Amino acid sequence: MTKGYVHSTDSFGSVDGPGIRYLIFLQGCDMRCRYCHNPDTWTHGAVANNVTEMTVDEILTKAERYRSYWRQNGGITVSGGEPLLQIDFLIELFEEAHKRGITTCLDTCAQPFRREGEFFEKFERLMAVTDTVLLDIKHIVSEEHKALTGHRNENILECAKYLSDINKPVWIRHVLVPGITDKVEHLKELRLFLDTLTNVVKIEILPYHSMAEFKYEQLGIEYTLKGVLPPSKESVEEARRILLA
Numbered sequence: 001m002t003k004g005y006v007h008s009t010d011s012f013g014s015v016d017g018p019g020i021r022y023l024i025f026l027q028g029c030d031m032r033c034r035y036c037h038n039p040d041t042w043t044h045g046a047v048a049n050n051v052t053e054m055t056v057d058e059i060l061t062k063a064e065r066y067r068s069y070w071r072q073n074g075g076i077t078v079s080g081g082e083p084l085l086q087i088d089f090l091i092e093l094f095e096e097a098h099k100r101g102i103t104t105c106l107d108t109c110a111q112p113f114r115r116e117g118e119f120f121e122k123f124e125r126l127m128a129v130t131d132t133v134l135l136d137i138k139h140i141v142s143e144e145h146k147a148l149t150g151h152r153n154e155n156i157l158e159c160a161k162y163l164s165d166i167n168k169p170v171w172i173r174h175v176l177v178p179g180i181t182d183k184v185e186h187l188k189e190l191r192l193f194l195d196t197l198t199n200v201v202k203i204e205i206l207p208y209h210s211m212a213e214f215k216y217e218q219l220g221i222e223y224t225l226k227g228v229l230p231p232s233k234e235s236v237e238e239a240r241r242i243l244l245a
Contacts, residue, residue: 001055001056001057001092002055002056002088002089002092003053003054003055003089004026004053004054004055004056004059004086004089004090004093005026005027005028005044005045005046005051005052005053005086006024006025006026006027006051006052006053006054006059007025007026007027007038007040007041007050007051007080007081008025008050009022009023009024009025009059009062009063010022010023010025011023011065011066012066012069013077016077016079016105016107016134017075017077017105017107017132017134017171018073018074018075018103018105018132019070019071019072019073019074019075020066020069020070020071020074021070021074021075021076021077021105022062022063022066022070022075022076022077023076023077023078023079024059024063024076024077024078024079024093025038025041025078025079025080025081026041026078026079026080026081026082026083026085026086026089026090027041027043027044027045027051027080027081028041028042028043028044028045028080028081028082028085028086029041029042029080029081029082029085030082030085030111030112030150030151031082031109031111031149031150031151032149032150033109033138033148033149034148034149034177034180034224034225035175035177035208035210035225036212037209037211037212037215038080038081038212038215039212039215039216039219039221040215040219041080041081042081044085056089056092056093056096057096059093060076060093060096060097060100060102063076063102064100064102067102073103074103075097075102075103075104075105075131076093076097076102076103076104076105077104077105077106077107077134078090078093078094078104078105078106078107079107079134080107080108082108082109082111082112083106083107083108084108084110084111084112084113084123085112087112087119087122087123087126088122090106090126091122091125091126091129094106094126094129094130095129097129098129103131103132104129104130104131104132105130105131105132105133105134106126106130106132106133106134107134107136108133108134108135108136109135109136109138109149109156110135110136110155110156110159110160111149111151111155111156113155113156113158113159113162114155115155115158115159115162127163127166127168130168131169132168132169132170132171132201133163133168133169133170133171134170134171134173135159135160135163135170135171135172135173136173136174136175137153137156137157137160137172137173137174137190138153138156138174138175138181139153139180139181139186140153140157140186140189140190140193141153141186141189142154144180144186148177148180148181157193160172160193160197161196161197163197163199164196164197164198164199164200167198167199168199169199169201170197170199170200170201171200171201171202171203171204172194172200172202172203172204173204173206174190174203174204174205174206174239174243175206175207175208176205176206176207176208176231176235176236176239177208177225177228177231178208178228178229178230178231178232178235179228181208182231182235182238182239184238184242187238187239187242187243188242190243191242191243191245194243203243203244205236205239205240205243205244207230207231207236208225208228208230208231209230210223210225210226210228210230213226
């Protein structure tokens with residue numbers, strides 16, 4: 001049985017998918033988002049500190065202890081890091097979860113997505129047992145996306161289109177960072193893109209915060225947004241007016 005590299009778990013998540021959910025944070029991410037609040041999940045595999053190797057049965061046995069809280073629409077959400085970097089483990093986990101009658105939610109930035117080859121075959125298998133996808137769209141403009149995360153966004157937007165093609169329920173998440181992701185013209189461009197999708201259940205605007213800055217200091221990583229304040233109430237409302245209209 002495949003083992004997953006698990007950074008941490010949380011027994012009571014109320015904002016990471018429908019209902020109350022058991023959260024599983026997998027280790028490893030290739031993105032370097034400047035505002036990432038989990039830089040300790042970047043390193044791959046067992047070489048990272050405080051990482052636990054777990055089987056599917058071990059995770060689901062722990063999760064099911066909290067099943068009474070889930071009610072009708074709760075279940076498990078797998079986040080990260082970037083869960084798709086452990087897609088084989090993720091497939092096993094979600095397939096077994098469905099066998100146990102547990103709903104599944106994937107929180108991803110979709111950076112590993114490719115609509116071809118072995119990865120895509122695995123992704124199709126994964127989507128067959130995924131009930132909801134939380135998709136982070138960091139920036140709609142590819143060059144700006146690269147400056148923010150280290151990667152372009154064409155394949156991420158292609159993932160969004162594919163999820164629409166198969167009518168997979170998606171929550172879109174967009175972090176609002178002053179001076180970077182809050183420009184009106186970019187928000188309008190993002191809105192136009194979202195209008196081409198037919199499967200968006202919810203759009204979430206997440207105001208930037210710097211509460212993870214201390215983690216960067218502990219890890220010896222430069223925090224490049226030092227001094228950037230959270231967006232103003234007016235800026236958040238403007239983003240809501242554009243994206244949630």
